Amino acid sequence: MLTPSAQQARMLSMLAISIPVVIEDIRNRRIPNWSCAALFVCGLAIGVWDAGLAGFGSALAGAAVAFALFLAFHVAGGMGGGDVKLMGACGAIAGLHGVLTATMMTAIAGALAALLSLGVAALRHRRVESIAYAPAIVIGTAVALLGRAG
Numbered sequence: 001m002l003t004p005s006a007q008q009a010r011m012l013s014m015l016a017i018s019i020p021v022v023i024e025d026i027r028n029r030r031i032p033n034w035s036c037a038a039l040f041v042c043g044l045a046i047g048v049w050d051a052g053l054a055g056f057g058s059a060l061a062g063a064a065v066a067f068a069l070f071l072a073f074h075v076a077g078g079m080g081g082g083d084v085k086l087m088g089a090c091g092a093i094a095g096l097h098g099v100l101t102a103t104m105m106t107a108i109a110g111a112l113a114a115l116l117s118l119g120v121a122a123l124r125h126r127r128v129e130s131i132a133y134a135p136a137i138v139i140g141t142a143v144a145l146l147g148r149a150g
Helices: 006-028 033-075 081-123 134-149
Strands: none
Touching: 006 033, 006 081, 006 134, 033 081, 081 134
C-alpha cells in the first residue's frame, strides 16, 4: 500500500484546492473564501500528521508570517484581500520552515507575471488594470515545496 509522505500531501492538497482558485482569479479576479479556509485546514492537518503539536505550530506560524507579509501590500493598495488570505493558507501548507522561500518565490513569480502583462498590454496598446496574483502564489508555494522535497 502506498502511503504519501507529508510533503506529497502538502503538494497534492495545495494543487487540488488551488487550481480551481487560479482559474477563478484569472477569469473574475476573485479568490473564494472557502478555498482559503480549506487550504488552511489542510495545512494544519498535515502539520499534525507530520510532526504532531510541533507541526501544528509550524503550520500556524507559517500562515501568520505569510498573512502578515502580504497584508502590508494589501494595506498599501497593491493587492486584494483574497490574495492575502490565499498566501496565508499557503503559508500553513509551507510551514514555518518554508514560508519565507514560498513568499520570495511568489514575489518573483508575481513580478514576472506583471512584466508579462505589461508587455502584452503594450503590444495591444492597452493599459493593465490588475493582474491575477493567485497563479504567482501557487507557483511560488509549489517551487518552495519542491525545494524542500529535494
